[in-house]
Amino acid sequence: GQNIDQPTEMTATEGAIVQINCTYQTSGFNGLFWYQQHAGEAPTFLSYNVLDGLEEKGRFSSFLSRSKGYSYLLLKELQMKDSASYLCAVTDSNYQLIWGAGTKLIIKP
């Protein structure tokens, strides 16, 4: 079966760095997404990786290793507003999106 694994919950301190991991086993691979979802709000697109390596967008970076079936989202200089759930999703060979259950990130002052 197809599966996406990510930690259920993480806690970090304001101003620090946090890495949220995502591992996947899917039928083929056509890209990996990260979305952010604040409580009671819509998930919003953060990043898309299809080739190995690191993609940087301001304070957020996303890394992909296709051979390891692994990605991480790196958040730097954490702010209180970064408290949210982070959803990992993979597009399989049939262009179906397979979703992880999300990681709830709690930022403490």
Place this chain on the structure above:
Amino acid sequence: ETGVTQTPRHLVMGMTNKKSLKCEQHLGHNAMYWYKQSAKKPLELMFVYSLEERVENNSVPSRFSPECPNSSHLFLHLHTLQPEDSALYLCASSQDGESGANVLTFGAGSRLTVL
């Protein structure tokens, strides 16, 4: 208005009621989706419409009935629901339904409670 708008934001209904969820997108996208989001579970794809034609129905019970009258509007008609159907129902749209880089734009969701 811009983006994806869902109404109502909150809905409480009895098991014998009939209600509808509405979704509207003003992005010019060609594909629209209904997802179910339950606590601590992955998003579950329910229905996909591409160019107003249903292209996917992931074995969803018939008590959920989608309708896509045009490329900007999507409805989810609900009848004789069960308490386990209580969840957040998310609508999304995208430019292209079949692409690896298919970025979804979501609405804020309709929180459904079935008593």
